[in-house]
Amino acid sequence: MSIFKLVGKKNKARLGKLKTLHGEIETPFFMSIATSGFIKGLTTDEMREIKAPVILSNTYHLMLRPGEKLIKKAGGLHKFMNWRGPILTDSGGYQVFSLAKFRKISDSGVKFKSGIDGKEYFLTPKKAIEVQQDLGSDIMMVLDECVENPASYSVAVEAVERTTRWAKVCKEVKSQKEKVKSDKLKVKKQLLFGIVQGSLYKDLRKKSAEDLIKIDFDGYAIGGLAVGEGKSEMYKMVEYAAQLLPENKPRYLMGVGYPEDIVKAVSLGVDMFDCVIPTRNARHGMLFTDLKNINLKKGIVKYKALHIANEKYKEDFKPIDKNCDCELCRNYSRSYLRHLFMSKSFLGQRLATLHNLRFYIKLMNEIRALLK
Amino acid sequence: MSIFKLVGKKNKARLGKLKTLHGEIETPFFMSIATSGFIKGLTTDEMREIKAPVILSNTYHLMLRPGEKLIKKAGGLHKFMNWRGPILTDSGGYQVFSLAKFRKISDSGVKFKSGIDGKEYFLTPKKAIEVQQDLGSDIMMVLDECVENPASYSVAVEAVERTTRWAKVCKEVKSQKEKVKSDKLKVKKQLLFGIVQGSLYKDLRKKSAEDLIKIDFDGYAIGGLAVGEGKSEMYKMVEYAAQLLPENKPRYLMGVGYPEDIVKAVSLGVDMFDCVIPTRNARHGMLFTDLKNINLKKGIVKYKALHIANEKYKEDFKPIDKNCDCELCRNYSRSYLRHLFMSKSFLGQRLATLHNLRFYIKLMNEIRALLK
Numbered sequence: 001m002s003i004f005k006l007v008g009k010k011n012k013a014r015l016g017k018l019k020t021l022h023g024e025i026e027t028p029f030f031m032s033i034a035t036s037g038f039i040k041g042l043t044t045d046e047m048r049e050i051k052a053p054v055i056l057s058n059t060y061h062l063m064l065r066p067g068e069k070l071i072k073k074a075g076g077l078h079k080f081m082n083w084r085g086p087i088l089t090d091s092g093g094y095q096v097f098s099l100a101k102f103r104k105i106s107d108s109g110v111k112f113k114s115g116i117d118g119k120e121y122f123l124t125p126k127k128a129i130e131v132q133q134d135l136g137s138d139i140m141m142v143l144d145e146c147v148e149n150p151a152s153y154s155v156a157v158e159a160v161e162r163t164t165r166w167a168k169v170c171k172e173v174k175s176q177k178e179k180v181k182s183d184k185l186k187v188k189k190q191l192l193f194g195i196v197q198g199s200l201y202k203d204l205r206k207k208s209a210e211d212l213i214k215i216d217f218d219g220y221a222i223g224g225l226a227v228g229e230g231k232s233e234m235y236k237m238v239e240y241a242a243q244l245l246p247e248n249k250p251r252y253l254m255g256v257g258y259p260e261d262i263v264k265a266v267s268l269g270v271d272m273f274d275c276v277i278p279t280r281n282a283r284h285g286m287l288f289t290d291l292k293n294i295n296l297k298k299g300i301v302k303y304k305a306l307h308i309a310n311e312k313y314k315e316d317f318k319p320i321d322k323n324c325d326c327e328l329c330r331n332y333s334r335s336y337l338r339h340l341f342m343s344k345s346f347l348g349q350r351l352a353t354l355h356n357l358r359f360y361i362k363l364m365n366e367i368r369a370l371l372k
Numbered sequence: 373m374s375i376f377k378l379v380g381k382k383n384k385a386r387l388g389k390l391k392t393l394h395g396e397i398e399t400p401f402f403m404s405i406a407t408s409g410f411i412k413g414l415t416t417d418e419m420r421e422i423k424a425p426v427i428l429s430n431t432y433h434l435m436l437r438p439g440e441k442l443i444k445k446a447g448g449l450h451k452f453m454n455w456r457g458p459i460l461t462d463s464g465g466y467q468v469f470s471l472a473k474f475r476k477i478s479d480s481g482v483k484f485k486s487g488i489d490g491k492e493y494f495l496t497p498k499k500a501i502e503v504q505q506d507l508g509s510d511i512m513m514v515l516d517e518c519v520e521n522p523a524s525y526s527v528a529v530e531a532v533e534r535t536t537r538w539a540k541v542c543k544e545v546k547s548q549k550e551k552v553k554s555d556k557l558k559v560k561k562q563l564l565f566g567i568v569q570g571s572l573y574k575d576l577r578k579k580s581a582e583d584l585i586k587i588d589f590d591g592y593a594i595g596g597l598a599v600g601e602g603k604s605e606m607y608k609m610v611e612y613a614a615q616l617l618p619e620n621k622p623r624y625l626m627g628v629g630y631p632e633d634i635v636k637a638v639s640l641g642v643d644m645f646d647c648v649i650p651t652r653n654a655r656h657g658m659l660f661t662d663l664k665n666i667n668l669k670k671g672i673v674k675y676k677a678l679h680i681a682n683e684k685y686k687e688d689f690k691p692i693d694k695n696c697d698c699e700l701c702r703n704y705s706r707s708y709l710r711h712l713f714m715s716k717s718f719l720g721q722r723l724a725t726l727h728n729l730r731f732y733i734k735l736m737n738e739i740r741a742l743l744k
Contacts, residue, residue: 036715037708043719045699066686066711074689074707082703314438317446327417331454335446336409339438343408346718347415 003191003218004250008371012242012269013296015371018219018250020054020086020138021189022078027250027271028367030262030360031056031088033279036065037081039357040279041350044083050326050358054086054138056274059131060095063121064114068134076136088274089137091128091170093144093195094223094254105145107162125169129192133177137190141221142170144195149228156199159224163197164211171215191218193252196241199224200233209244219250222270226256235264242269259288259301259363266367267299278356283349285309285341288359289321296370301363306334308352313338326358327351375563375590376622380743384614384641385668387743390591390622392426392458392510393561394450399622399643400739402634402732403428403460405651408437409453411729412651413722416454422698422730426458426510428646431503432467435493436486440506448508460646461509463500463542463567465516466595466626477517479534497541501564505549509562513593514542516567521600528571531596535569536583543587563590565624568613571596572605581616591622594642598628607636614641631660631673631735638739639671650728655721657681657713660731661693668742673735678706680724685710698730699723 004027008015016027032039032047034055039047047055057077062068074080077087093110096103100112109124128143143166145159174192194212198204212220222241225234238253242265245251252272253265262273278288290304306313306320316334328337328351340348376399380387388399404411404419406427411419419427429449434440446452449459465482468475472484481496500515515538517531546564566584570576584592594613597606610625614637617623624644625637634645650660662676678685678692688706700709700723712720 036711036717038712038715038717038719040717041719041722043699043703043723045703065714066707070687070707073687074705080705080708080711082708315442315445327415331415331417333446333452335438335442336452336454339408339452340410342437343410345408345410345412346722347410347413350413350718350722351415 002248004248006247010296010371011267013266013371014269014271015368016250016271018271020191022084022086022138025053025086026368028262028266028364029053029272030364031272031274032357032360033274033276034081034083036061037071037077039353040283041346041353042357044081046327046354047083047357048085050354051361052085052357053361054088055083056088056090057135057137058092058095059089059128059135060092060099062089062135063092063123063131064116064119068131072134072136078136086138087135088139089132089135089141090254091132091141091143092123093128093141094146096123097146107165109143125166126173129170129173129177133190139191139193139219140174141193142167142195142217144197144223146197146224146227147199149199149224149233151199153201153204156197156201156204159199160197160204160208163195163208164215167194167212167215167217171217193217193219193221195221195223195254196244197224198241200229200237202240205237205241206244209241213246217249219252219272220245221252221254223254225253226261231261234261235268238265238270239268259291259303259360262363263294263296263301263367264299267296278360279353282352282356285348285352287320287352288356289324291359291363291366294363294366294370296367303359308334308338308341308348320355321359324355324358324362326355328355374620376620378619382743383639383669385638385743386641386643387740388622388643390643392563394456394458394510397425397458398740400634400638400736401425401644402736403644403646404729404732405646405648406453406455408433409443409449411725412655413718413725414729418699418726419455419729420457422726423733424457424729425733426460427455428460428462429507429509430464430467431461431500431507432464432471434461434507435464435495435503436488436491440503444506444508450508458510459507460511461504461507461513462626463504463513463515464495465500465513466518468495469518479537481515497538498545501542501545501549505562511563511565511591512546513565514539514567514589516569516595518569518596518599519571521571521596521605523571525573525576528569528573528576531571532569532576532580535567535580536587539566539584539587539589543589565589565591565593567593567595567626568616569596570613572601572609574612577609577613578616581613585618589621591624591644592617593624593626595626597625598633603633606633607640610637610642611640631663631675631732634735635666635668635673635739636671639668650732651725654724654728657720657724659692659724660728661696663731663735663738666735666738666742668739675731680706680710680713680720692727693731696727696730698727700727
C-alpha cells in the first residue's frame, strides 16, 4: 500500500495525498513551525481552527529542552502538545550546524554543546532516529550535513558523501527497530525521508539523489537551499533537483519560503514546505494580505505586505484583510492591531501570527484547488 | 428606575444587580484588568469564553496611547477593543500619582509628563470626565487624589478635601453634558462613581463619605487602600468605610486583591473588585488552583498557589487544576506548561492568564451562589 498517491498533475505541478500515522494530508502543503513543541503564541486549538493540516517540530530544540525522554513519558509529542494531526520532525542536523555553540564533526556524528546549559551532546545518525522515534513524529528526517552557500566543491562533495553514509545508517536503525516485535506497529508507520544535498553543483545533486533513491526512502527532501544563494540560483537548483526524484514519492523543499517561492516551487514539482517566515514576520508586525492571481504555469502570485507599525494605519479602522476569516480580521481593526504593537503587547504578535498562518493555509488551499 | 438593586443579603454580604449601558451585572463581581484596552495576552473572544462579566481599563494609559480622540473616532472603547460587555474606567488619578514621570498638583488639576514620549498633559476633573465620555465607558470614576499609606493626617486631610472638590466638578461636568441634547441619551446612561479617601483615619473616611453622598453618585468606591498598609488595617478600614455608604448603591473596593481579600471584603459588604493579581501573577508562573471552603460569615477561603517553574512539575502530566474548565486545564499538562515557561514562551503566560482569570470568575460565581 503506497503512502503517497499522485492524484493530479498540471505541467510539473503535482496534487497528491500523503498517508501518515495521524491522518492523510493533501499535497502540496505547508507546515507551520512549532520549533520547541509549540507555535510561538498560539494554542493547538487555534491551529485546528485555522485548519492547519500538519506542523513541524525541531528535534534539536526538543532534545535539549525538555528532552525526548520526558516527551516519550508524556506519551509522545502529539500528546505532550495536544496536537492530533501529523507532525514532521527534522533530524537536528541543520540546527547543530547553525545554532550549536561548539561543534566537532566526525564521520560518526556531531559533538556539540547546548546553548541552554552548556551540556555536551553527541548527535549520530542512530541517535537522530532514536530521538525522533521517542518523539513519535509521523515523518522523520535523516541526519544530514547542510553547508551554507556559496560552498567550495570539495566541501560540498564531503557533505554529500557524509549525508549518504548517515542516511544509510538512519534507514538501517529504522529497519532494525521495525524487527523488534513490541515496537513493530508504531515504528512501521513512522515515515523516513532522505535529504538531497549538493549545494549549487548539479553533478553533486544528481549523485546525492541517486544514492538516496537506492537506499529507498518514503520521501525525499531538497536541503541546503535558501542558505545564502540568490533566488534565481535557488529556483534553478529546485527545478534540477525535483526532476531527479521519483514521481511516486513526496518531495519536500526545506525551509522555503515566501508565497512566491512556494508557488514557484510547486510549479517545479515540489509537494511539501515549511518556513518561519509567516510566524517570524508576524512577530515583527508584517502581515500578508490580498492574495490573488496564483499562476502555477508561470509560478507567480500576487499579495501585499502590510507593515502595521506604519503611521498610516493609526486611524485605519478597516480589518487587516477584508477577505480573511481569522480571529484578527473578524474582530479587530488595523488601528487596534497597531495599538497592540505600539504597546509592545504580545497579543498583537499572537493575532498577527494567527493571521499569517491562516494566509499560508489559504495559499496552499488555493494552489491545490488550481490542481483539481 | 434604580441602577442598582439589592437582591439578597447574608449578614453584611450583599447580592445585587447593577444596570449599565452594556447590560446588567450581578454583584459581587470582579473586573479583569485591560489597562491599555487589552487584557495582556488574551483576546476578547477568550474573555467571553471564560464568561468575564465586565472589564476595567485605565484612562491614564489610554489617554497617553492611543489617545481618547482616536478611540472616539473608532466608535468608543467597546468597539475599538471588540468588547460588548460593560467597561469601568478609572479616572487616571491613581496612575498620575504612581506612574507619571513628573507631576505638579494644584487645586485645578495635575500637570504631568507622559512616560512614553515626554509630552505634557494637564489632567483636571473636567478633563477626566471628558476623556471617559470619549471612551464611552459604562462606569466612570471621579478624579481623586490617592495618597500612599502611611500618610500624615495633614496630607490625608488635604487629599480628602481635594477629592471632594474635584468630585463636585466631575458631577457638574457630567450634568452639563447631559443637558446637551445630541449627547443626552448616551451620557445619561454612563454611571459616575465617587471615591472615598481618608487613608487610615476614621474621621476622614467619615467626612469623605458624607461629602460624596451629598453630591450623590451612582456608586461609591473605597480608594486609598492596598497602598502600603497591612492587611488587618486594610480590613478594618474596609469594614468601617463600607457601613458609611448607602445600602442602595454599589460599593467598589479599588485594586484589591487576593481571593482571601475579596471574600473578606464581600463579607464586609463590598460589591465590586478589580486587581492585577490574577493576570500579573500568571505572567510570573503563579497559578491559582483548588478553590474550596468559601466562608462568607468568617470571610475566609481556601485555595492553592501553584508555581509552575518548580522542578516537581517537570514530569507531572496532570492538568493544572482537574476541576477547571479553561483551555489550559482541558488541553495541557503541568509538564507542558512548565516547558512553555522554561522556554520563555508567551504562550505559557497567555494560558496561565486565562486560567487565573477563570479562577477569579469562578470564585465570584461561588460567592454569589452562597448569597442566593
